[in-house]
Amino acid sequence: MTLLIKLLLAHLLGDFVLQPSRWVEEKERKKYRSAKLYIHVLIHFALILLLTMSTRYLTLAVLIAGSHLLIDLAKLQLQTPRNRKIFFILDQVLHLAVIICAAWWTEPFALHLTPAQTDALLITATGLVLLTTPVSVVIKLILSKWAPATEIRTDLIETKSLQHAGMMIGYIERILVLIFILNQQWVAIGFLVTAKSVFRFSDLKAGQDRKLTEYILIGTLLSFGMAIITGILVEQMIRLSASYAP
DSSP: OHHHHHHHHHHHIIIIITOOHHHHHHHHHHGGGOHHHHHHHHHHHHHHHHHHTOGGGHHHHHHHHHHHHHHHHHHHHHOOTTTHHHHHHHHHHHHHHHHHHHHHHHSOOOOOOOHHHHHHHHHHHHHHHHTTHHHHHHHHHHHTTTTTTTTOOTHHHHTTOOTTHHHHHHHHHHHHHHHHHHTTOHHHHHHHHHHHHHHHHHHHHHHTOHHHHHHHHHHHHHHHHHHHHHHHHHHHHHHHHHHHOO
């Protein structure tokens, strides 16, 4: 497992920390003709040897660096402005898959989870999924009682909003609430509510609409309320599962 962590650290350093944005731009422009591409791969090779501090991992370093070159070349040839995000994710998934397989091949390891730990992971995953789209749908359904009937001027604060930004903010804040509850960090939830309130206050002040203020307040309270209830339920279910575990 130690080797895997070292390889992951080498990847993060090589692919992000030690790769300037101008290198990325040059690689996308010149593709396989870019010298920065090969320097980038050599940096990965050097980082693996530096972090493992042993020549016995020379073959491993060559394997990972070579696969990194092939994956990057394929990405540069197939990537377009429209599919750039997809290929970035695919690129990272392939790099990580190679690293995990190479680490396991060199020093086999296994994750041993007890039944209680497995249940805890499943319960937590279920809670995380619940706090994304399902809760958003419920909140939207509840708020629909007021939005169409009262002529709320949501356009007053949404005209300069990023597309789907509100939905993503909701996802993130609810997931953070769950994480804070599972780590017994209730004070952090207070800071999160305060931070959102400060930003929302300026929007509502600019809107000059009492109905809009009430509408936003209801949505915010519903979002945090459901996140807190879900967090408490997840925590209690994990404890209950642990008490019944053999």
